[in-house]
Amino acid sequence: MTTSEPLQPVPAPARRTVVAAAGAAGLAVALTACGSSSDNSSSGSSGTQAGANASTGGTTGGDSGASASSGSGSGGGTALAKTADIPQGGGKIFKDKSVVVTQPASGTFKAFSTKCPHQGCAVSSISNGVIVCPCHGSEFSVTDGSVKKGPATTGLTAQNVTVSGDSITLG
Ligand code: FES
Numbered sequence: 001m002t003t004s005e006p007l008q009p010v011p012a013p014a015r016r017t018v019v020a021a022a023g024a025a026g027l028a029v030a031l032t033a034c035g036s037s038s039d040n041s042s043s044g045s046s047g048t049q050a051g052a053n054a055s056t057g058g059t060t061g062g063d064s065g066a067s068a069s070s071g072s073g074s075g076g077g078t079a080l081a082k083t084a085d086i087p088q089g090g091g092k093i094f095k096d097k098s099v100v101v102t103q104p105a106s107g108t109f110k111a112f113s114t115k116c117p118h119q120g121c122a123v124s125s126i127s128n129g130v131i132v133c134p135c136h137g138s139e140f141s142v143t144d145g146s147v148k149k150g151p152a153t154t155g156l157t158a159q160n161v162t163v164s165g166d167s168i169t170l171g
Contacts, residue, residue: 078169079167081094081168082167083168087103091103093114093122093125098115099159104144110143111161115157118133118153129141136151140155
């Protein structure tokens with residue numbers, strides 16, 4: 001019969017303090033005190049000091065960043081004519097711009113394409129309040145470009161003009 005001892009770690013004695021107390025003569029009393037010193041692990045809870053350094057940089061500088069936008073008051077249109085160039089109740093044809101400018105009433109300016117809607121000829125003259133196409137004799141009102149006389153069936157195409165002071169510009 002074999003006795004197998006389980007291998008188990010032998011716990012080492014924590015601390016053995018032998019206190020030899022010399023008593024009376026000849027007697028040695030050995031007192032073995034097994035004192036296990038309990039470790040007082042004082043876990044000092046260090047207070048976390050939240051050092052909130054609220055450094056608010058109060059530089060309220062009055063930024064005078066007002067960049068003065070230089071407003072160039074130039075209209076982007078193409079300078080066309082002076083208001084004085086346009087006869088009241090009539091108009092003027094600008095062949096190079098393919099536009100006819102009329103002044104049906106004092107201070108009121110209109111502009112139309114010179115292209116006749118009939119077959120595409122350019123209107124060539126203005127008389128008696130109408131714009132005349134030389135090709136087939138169509139006539140258009142200086143007031144709104146509408147057809148006054150055929151064979152054209154539709155009026156002249158209106159154009160945008162801007163009157164600034166005494167100058168007329170396209171667009
Ligand atoms: Fe102008 Fe015919 S093209 S009337």
